[in-house]
Amino acid sequence: MRTLPTRLLSLAAMHSDRRVNEGLAGAGARKWHYAVLATLIEDGPASQAQLSERTGIFRSDIVAVVNELVERGQAERAPNPADRRQNVVTVTRAGRTQFKRLDQLIAEAEEDMFGPLSADERAELVRMLTVLLQHHGRG
Template identity: 35%
Template sequence: MLRRAQRRAAQAFAQALRPLGIEGRHYGVLLNLVKNGPLSQRRLIDLTCSDKSRMVRTVDDLEARGLAVRRPSPTDRRAYAVEITEEGRALFAEASLIADEVAARLLGRMDEDDQELLCTLLERFVVPSEN
């Protein structure tokens, strides 16, 4: 059921983002850059549960669109930090509104208490236990 729910949500989100010319993977990187500031590709891989080759392609896509840039890391000469651009911030703002609309549509058949319960249970599910 979790896989089916994830697939349904991903498909709905992908379809809604299509007019902006981005995919969920792009949105995930932009979200993390907005929340955390410039990040290494390694950190983005960890935060988005991606892999190296997919992250390179995603950041390449964002750079080609002018939504993000790679700059030398101020703390590690060997690494680059990915930074969101003003164009990226503007597109992210649009995409966030779309994300909210998609979430509201997907959760619309649940009352507010059920939505809250679902979020609570999913948070428990994805956070690793300390054991």
């Protein structure tokens, strides 16, 4: 079992997931908060359906995530002027500040996780994981 790539990948993923979750929890956030803020910052305002598609968060869950960000003042939701049946979500200044904080926590978690690897080894790991995810339709 010590040399099974699936098992090793699973164990590494569990450790990575735990480390990231613990880091974000210290800032009162979850991975989904980070994903939505990052998407809004990188791609601009979006409908909840677009956020669901871009982040991979189920539509049934995206509403709760957006609600939490709105309640915290990190995002705003307003009717879409082009289609009033839809809401458009935008990031606020507080959301940008929170994103910077969360981005730093993610960087610290990654450094903890991948510290033993050189920059070249990290790049190769990212390349190989990308190949696997693309092969399985998740890239």
